[in-house]
Amino acid sequence: MSATAVHSLWTTAAEPITKIDSPQIEYSLIAPTLIVIGAAILGILVEAFVPRVARYYVQVFLSVVALVAAFAAVVALAAGGHGTTESGIVAMGALAVDGPALFLQGTILLSGLVAIFTFAERRLDPEAHGNRVDSFAAQAASVPGSESEQAAVRAGFTTTEVFPLALFAIGGMLVFPSANDLLTLFIALEVFSLPLYLMCALARRKRLMSQEAAVKYFLLGAFSSAFLLFGIALLYGYAGTVSYAGIADVVDGTVQNVNPALAGTMGNDALLLVGAALILMGLLFKVGAVPFHMWTPDVYQGAPTPVTGFMAAATKVAAFGALLRLLYVVLPGLRWDWRPVMWGVAIATMLLGAIVAITQTDIKRLLAYSSIAHAGFILAGVIATTPDGISSVLFYLGAYSFVTIGAFAVVTLVRDAGGEATHLSKWAGLGRRSPLVAAVFAVFLLAFAGIPLTSGFAGKFAVFKAAAEGGAGALVVVGVISSAIAAFFYIRVIVLMFFSEPKPEGPTVAVPSPLTMTAIGVGVAVTLVLGVAPQYFLDLANQASVFVR
Amino acid sequence: MSFPLLTLTAAVPALGAIATAAVPAAKRTAAKWLALFFSLVTLALAVVVGIRFNTGSGADRYQLTESHSWIADFGVRYELGVDGIGVALIGLTALLIPFIIVAGWHDADPQETGNTRWRPTQGFFALILMVEAMVILSFEATDVFLFYILFEAMLIPMYFLIGGFGDRAHAGSDENAAAQRSYAAVKFLLYNLVGGLIMLAAVIGLYVVAGTFSLSEIAEMRAAGELEMATNTERLLFLGFFFAFAVKAPLWPLHTWLPNAMGEATAPVAVLITAVVDKVGTFAMLRYCLQLFPNASEWATPVVLVLALISIVYGALLAVGQRDIKRLVAYASISHFGFIIMGIFAMTSQGQSGATLYMVNHGISTAALMLVAGFLISRRGSRLIADYGGVQKVAPVLAGTFLIGSLATLSLPGLAPFVSEFLVLVGTFARYPVIGIIATFGIVLGALYSLVLYQRTMTGPVKLEVAKMPDLKLRELLVVGPLIVLLVFLGVYPKPVTELVDPAVKHTLSDVKQHDPEPEVAAK
Amino acid sequence: MNPVNYLYLAALLFSIGATGVLIRRNAIVVFMCIELMLNACNLAFVAFSRMHGNLDGQIIAFFTMVVAAAEVVVGLAIIVSLFRSRHSASVDDASLMKL
């Protein structure tokens, strides 16, 4: 018996392996993300190898450089026309480099940079044992109030890990709005969520609240991402692919070579609709839309204030970016299904955010609810489903993020013995004690309230205009009403600061380092510039308002 | 591009505001003089505007125009231009501010000393100038959006003026007063903000319909028949605009913020509210409601007229019932605004010229009455009418000026308000006789509250608390004297203003396609 | 066997997980329920991958596992720190911030 014959008895020849062609990645086009992630990894190495005393400085330097470089890269790409004519799909269809992506990445990077400044602030807290300290825990692992914690404080430890964490988060956020398939979307979501969960837990003061915030944020975040994932699964099941373009084709019914399996699932709209709804839910959770908003107040209150500012600004930007892309690229064919639903969500968000904020007594919670209301306004722009809708949302996000970071930066300045004095009653008469700080905060509040000549008004006008032109006049009316309600509590704070007598044992206003000053200054500048002469940025947003498919 | 006179007129007070705010805490007096200086420069510029304005029959509707692209994306341009009405009101504003500043010379001197950061005086005068700048610019704007922005933005400085610098003469404890004051300020802001936001919706709607905010472009489109608005759309937009203006004006039943605001604010600020800022509301009705939505305006006229009528009678009756001098004046103003609005919507040249004239005269007369009342209050430290009596015996000059102010308020012939009130009445009567006749009752009620006020405060036996009351000081005379002279002058010779206003009114009437009703017997 | 049944199973698991999140107090258990939901998703992915006859779903499943692992790392860290400072892992105890 021949060998082959023998072989053939118990073996069979496998098919010759066709070689997998290695993926080609356009590194230059995704440079911003790569820079940031790379810097983050470097940051970890820094934690490992750089002596403790130097870490803070190295980390700050590293992150700043990375963000600036990344931003430069974004600008270069935009200048290279990748936002408009040259825009395209890169990295094997994983990422899209187009106008919205670049615009939002730019916004995220800038706000991230400003946020890093507030992270690095070390003049606000009184020196502990001769060490300048920032607003992050000396040693997150040590139990609050325990020996080890005091030891850590005495040793002058600081959690410099926040910087690489922040960089990872930013990296994820950069990917999120440019993700071009559902898998990338999910991964990006996790990549920027997980560091945020951790950063929430790192407050130096009020650590119990900080940890509680982290737990809530983590559990609810994971919960929502599970829904998101299931939604992805269903969409995948429906379309047989996770790439946006592919799904869109299937949804629009313009898909070629339909195999029987696909034909089978394509018929099943339930998969599509439920899947889409679940994914929407995941994104709405991130933007803090009603009824997925409930984490917002607690987390905003508990997290270290600089982190809160960062989250409030950057997360919203990234999440809305992803939402826009999903709704405008993947599901436009479905808009008759999702628009009514989003209407409901938007209305609920605007009203509930404004109404509940009225009775808040903690400034951070107040701002949390105001951010919910603003999410509602932005949703109104999203619903427009017109190019104007896109550009108005982009503009609004840009305007909003800087005001937010600035506002929270001001919150970090008002302190008493127990750290930041966030209870509103403590803010009474601030205008008498330090008119400048009060005035700046008033500017931010007026911007939130959408008073003309502030960026808030320009943004609000843009989204409402888009909504009205998109046939959502009713939304505009609701939006107007809720901004009227919202105006009430912004005014309340101003009344408190300027018209009520200062309390004898009131808080003091710490004089910050140039870092925080920059953060606040940028906030004010952007607020006024976008309020008085927004045209340039509106043009920018208009140019950037075309998605690539 | 000619010389930007209008921009300059608005820019000067704005710069003044910044300059005043920048004065260090110690140099309080310098700040006052600086503010006064800038306000006077503004007045001079306003005069120049008046001179440069051509009232000839062939002249353009809007003159001294400026136009720059601003926010192309929103179809917004920085467009300025004035018609006669604008000129008149700019003049009024620029005229009153110096008096307001001088009258409020000591209102903002800080009680607590030592706190070097806190500079209330500088803030007070800076805010006044800021308001002036915004008001003037809002009278100059010929772009709806630009106007809207100013209409809203001017609330903020007003808000701080009301809430931050309350009347020291209040009933009750300090906290109580502070509470009332911030209540008044918040009420003022929220009322006007809500009005403004509803207007915002309408403004956006207008953009969706017209695609531009420039009055001139809209006028062209309408002339070319390219601007078709569905009847209901137009009506809704009209309501959106009108609501905001009616809150500002204020028109019954949206008036309740005014008495609080005027009661709690210092007298000069109260004057600023009712004599200057509120005029923006009535001005806007005349310019925007009628011009942008002629058909809707016609449609709404009956309702508006009735509301105005209610304002007239209601305001007067409530004025009679007040126990607080400043609140009384506030309700009187509500009654007067009723007349103004009635004149505007009577859609006759008499009515509208009268209304415009009324805005000017009411500004001056209220300023006169309110400022004297302020001097009175500052002497006795109480706003309650019941706390006064027999002042006329101890301070005859004060009493005399107060009487003239009251007589102006009841529009006595020979004083300016009579002319405008009669014009409004005639204009209304010509088209709506019944309403005109009912409105005439207003002149009786006006006499009632004015004279009751005078009798209770100035006549009768001298109250112990007022026995030592000093008469008007020179500074105060310098405030009141010129105003009274103006009242008499405009009462005897209103022609300059009417000539200024006439062409504008003709344009407005042609916008709403209305003509004065012809007399039954053709005059020979 | 009809792959659709796997989908039903996945949905069932997912619902069980979600219910668990709602009814269990212990943070760890809650977290495990979430992991269960993730695994339900994996099952769904694989099932669909089989139905469509392409590998995407299976690859995604691997990614999901990695993500789940990462979540475990972060989650446990947070939960443990909470536990150490409160001597309780009950999510309901962590309710300082409300209203």
Add this chain to the structure above:
Amino acid sequence: MENLIALLVAAPLLGAVVLLCGGRRLDRTGHWLGTLFALGSFVVGVVLFMDMLGRDADDRAMHQHLFSWIPVGGFQADVAFQLDQLSMTFVLLITGVGSLIHIYSIGYMEHDERRRRFFGYLNLFLAAMLILVIADNYLLLYVGWEGVGLASYLLIGFWQHKPSAATAAKKAFLVNRVGDMGLSIAIMLMFTTFGTFAFGDVLAATGETSEGKLTAIGLMLLLAACGKSAQVPLQSWLGDAMEGPTPVSALIHAATMVTAGVYLITRSGAIFNGAPDAQLAVVIVGAVTLLFGAIVGCAKDDIKKALAGSTMSQIGYMILAAGLGPIGYAFAIMHLVTHGFFKAGLFLGAGSVMHGMNDEVDMRKYGGLRKYMPVTFATFGLGYLAIIGFPGLSGFWSKDKIIEAAFAYDDGIRGWIFGGVALLGAGITAFYMTRVMLMTFFGEKRWQPDAEGHEPHPHESPKSMTIPMIVLAFGSVFAGGLFSLNESFVHWLEPVTSFEHPHPVISVPAITASTVVVLLIGVAIAWFMYGKRPVPVTAPRGSVLTRAARRDLLQDDFNHVVLVRGGEHLTRSLVYVDHTLVDGVVNGTAAGVGGLSGRLRKLQNGYARSYAVSMLGGTAVLVAATLLMRAV
């Protein structure tokens, strides 16, 4: 010559400005200045009068156009004067009597530290009154109309420290305002009807419009006249107006201002001639008022209030006459002038009496004053004879003509009624004036020391006061006769007012005779009641009518209950409404939102698991909604 007209107004106006703005430094000379300005105006008047006499009857009217006042579209109001015979009559009366009263006041107000201001007000009044009578259009007339209202307000309330004075002043102004309403509505009607309100154009065009329009205008003018001339139903203010210093009562509330109504109606004759119904209304108002005033006059013990009642009733006569049309206008004006003389004289007399009696006004505390103040007695007496229409004196000529005209209203029952009323009025006039005369100057002295115990020492007043009284007395004696010499006055006015001879229902001599009889009866009754028997110092309770009359026939009480009380309730309730309802709605909404916020806040209960529940629920809704959207 025309250009002098403005001077008539300018002089007193300047005087007012100077005196009121001049400040204390003028306290010394103020009264002289004021008098000077008044006299100056009078002189100008006389000059113009001479010039006017120089020309023939038809082109005596002079015009002076100063400047265009309110030019708005079709609405053209000018500041322009017209001086015709009618205006001229008033100019002379106003400036003449006015100057006299200025002179009188120099003495009367001697001890008042605010005399300067008093004269300022008087000048202001003259200026306003002159504007009223020489204006050439209704709007400018309206200016004068309200101007005199202001002056009377200031002068009635001159002693402001007295609450009663202040209240009376306010009341006067308000009641007048009601009348002014009528005038302004009349002007509006004219504007809408004729497109103008200049006398010339309006009166010329009356023929071209409907009688209804004319009636409306006429009634509105009547309302105005009622207000100014204290005619029923707007008469209530005149009695209280006596709170003012007596010269004021004499000038404003007897001689001039209160007669403005008569001027208005006469001036608008053309309108009334076209509107018989309006005329009837005028006549009725006049008739009612003349009785009303007379009756009130009978019951008052306050000498000035009694005279005020008589003023009311006399003006009633004038209004009645003016209502009769061409047959009456001239006599209305004639009675107005003669009344100007004797009533002013009477008031000045009363003032002189009060001056001597420590400002006592209650006639029951007078008595037998004739020997203490002979000049006052004489002049007052002549005035008395004149007003009751004693044959030969001024009152007789003018009033008798009016009675005749009243009988001539028509040759039916109305003629009898109005004639009878006028006749009856004459009798009552005789009664109450005799009463005043007797109570004041006859009988024995009834005054006692007042609270502080100083007894009044009645004495004659200084020259500055007696001279004007004498002058006016002359007027009251001769004016009437002078005017009636071959109807010179009637012919003088004819070009303006036109004139027809009345044809009364009974013969003129009969009327004259009965007038005399009636007045004798009146005097006799008065004599029996107050001459023969001593007058009780404290007023007896009196009959129902008397008590009613003392209270102005309860008309004030009516006003008080209905208008004042009602108004107070209305305003109070409105204040409440404004606070609770109008404001409440808004605050309620705010509170509602706040409450809602509080409730929604509870959802945020801090438990992560309940948050998860809401998320799950939300997802469920989301999914359901999406599927539903597809389903429908």
